[in-house]
Every structure is written in C-alpha cells, then in structure tokens.
Amino acid sequence: MILYIKYMVSLRCKILVKEELSQLGLHYVIVELGTVEILEDMTQEQHDELKRNLFRSGLELLDDKKGILIEKIKAVIIEMVHYEEDLPLTNFSDFLSEKLGFDYTYLSNTFSEVKGMNIQQFIILHKIEKVKELLLYEDLNLTEIAYKLHYSSVSHLSNQFKKITGLTPSYFKKLKMKRNENLENM
Known part of the structure; x- marks a missing residue:
C-alpha cells in the first residue's frame, strides 16, 4: 500500500513518519519524500490515527488525487534541486513528465490551479x-x-x-x- 504525505521534505520528516508507522505496528518497505510504501493494508482506525499523529507534527496524510499529484511534483523538484549531485541535463518539463508519467501541460495546469504559482516559479x-x-x-x-x-x-x-x-x-x-x-x- 502506498501512502502520500504532504509537507514531508526532510530527513527529519522521514524519521518521524517511520516512528509513527512503527507505533501503529505497520511495516514500511520504503520511506521517501512525500511517499511511503507499507506492507500491510491499514485499517480505518490505523489510517485515522496516523492522519491525526502526522497532523500534530505538521504533516498531512493525503487522500485526494490532485493533492497527491501536487506532492509528487513537489517531491521530485525538491529531490532534484536539493539532494541530487547534479541537476538533470534535460529541461525540467521533460524530466518531470518522464518521472511522473504525465503530460507536462497537465502537470503544470494542475499545479498552478492548486498552488497558485506555476511549476517554473x-x-x-x-x-x-x-x-x-x-x-x-x-x-x-x-x-x-x-x-x-x-x-x-x-x-x-x-x-x-x-x-x-x-x-x-x-x-x-x-x-x-x-x-x-x-x-x-x-
């Protein structure tokens, strides 16, 4: 099961999410910026408790598709700019489209609609x-x-x-x- 978490932008956030998952008895396969893959399906009670606990720490468990896509876009950009040794040689629009599997126009329009700024900004x-x-x-x-x-x-x-x-x-x-x-x- 894959979970998407808003505002998860640092190593500290990853550690916090891992701790919350462990407290709920959930086992993660991978914890990346904005994305967590867990082995089990969560019960509604676990989902609600994880959502509450993450919210208390300034993070947000996402359920809507647009919000999830926006977080994916942000995570790719943050990873690319802050954590990669070198930026990609292709232009950013091609890089994002390839990485996320969507047409750049769709990504750009969705991002602008939700965030009030364009991807380039x-x-x-x-x-x-x-x-x-x-x-x-x-x-x-x-x-x-x-x-x-x-x-x-x-x-x-x-x-x-x-x-x-x-x-x-x-x-x-x-x-x-x-x-x-x-x-x-x-």
Missing part, C-alpha cells in the same frame, strides 16, 4: 534556496554555483537571486561573513 524558489545554501556552507564562487545549477550565466543567477531575495548574491555572502565576525568578537 516553484523550481526557481528552490534553486534560489539551494544557491543560499551553497553560498553559506560551500566554498564555491558564483560561477561554480551557476554552472552547478545550470544557469545560463552568472548574470542570470544574480538577477533571479535579487528578484527573489531583494539582495545580490555577493551582498548575501557579505552578510554571512559579517555575522561570523560579530560572533567571533563576542
């Missing part, structure tokens, strides 16, 4: 979060980051970064260095 938001992470925790310059995230140029990356955050990437990095200096002087 969602990808850009996550790419900018990845840029922030790389600026803060890696010793990569903007050229290396632009290459790693398949931006056409450093200028394109900088323009998107500023549009989303209101800051230039270099100013964002300076803020980090200034914060570190302040911490060292305490």
Whole structure:
C-alpha cells in the first residue's frame, strides 16, 4: 500500500513518519519524500490515527488525487534541486513528465490551479534556496554555483537571486561573513 504525505521534505520528516508507522505496528518497505510504501493494508482506525499523529507534527496524510499529484511534483523538484549531485541535463518539463508519467501541460495546469504559482516559479524558489545554501556552507564562487545549477550565466543567477531575495548574491555572502565576525568578537 502506498501512502502520500504532504509537507514531508526532510530527513527529519522521514524519521518521524517511520516512528509513527512503527507505533501503529505497520511495516514500511520504503520511506521517501512525500511517499511511503507499507506492507500491510491499514485499517480505518490505523489510517485515522496516523492522519491525526502526522497532523500534530505538521504533516498531512493525503487522500485526494490532485493533492497527491501536487506532492509528487513537489517531491521530485525538491529531490532534484536539493539532494541530487547534479541537476538533470534535460529541461525540467521533460524530466518531470518522464518521472511522473504525465503530460507536462497537465502537470503544470494542475499545479498552478492548486498552488497558485506555476511549476517554473516553484523550481526557481528552490534553486534560489539551494544557491543560499551553497553560498553559506560551500566554498564555491558564483560561477561554480551557476554552472552547478545550470544557469545560463552568472548574470542570470544574480538577477533571479535579487528578484527573489531583494539582495545580490555577493551582498548575501557579505552578510554571512559579517555575522561570523560579530560572533567571533563576542
């Protein structure tokens, strides 16, 4: 049996879901971002209790088809941007269509209808979060980051970064260095 869980976006979420399943006596085969495969069929009581327990932790067990599809799209994008070593060389629309087995137009229309933003905007938001992470925790310059995230140029990356955050990437990095200096002087 496959379950779909909304807001499941990190390793911590996976651990929490595994614990909840174990407490209910359910055995999982695999726990991925947004998706869990369990061996048994759940009783209605187990389903309701799992739904309540996950909700208390900020997660949501999904039952509707559109919600499930949206979570699948989000999970693929989050996995692709944040956890894959390299982004796919194909364009994102082809990648998503192939990965999820649906026409991109259908995926895009459904996503826009439910989320109020298009898939491309969602990808850009996550790419900018990845840029922030790389600026803060890696010793990569903007050229290396632009290459790693398949931006056409450093200028394109900088323009998107500023549009989303209101800051230039270099100013964002300076803020980090200034914060570190302040911490060292305490």
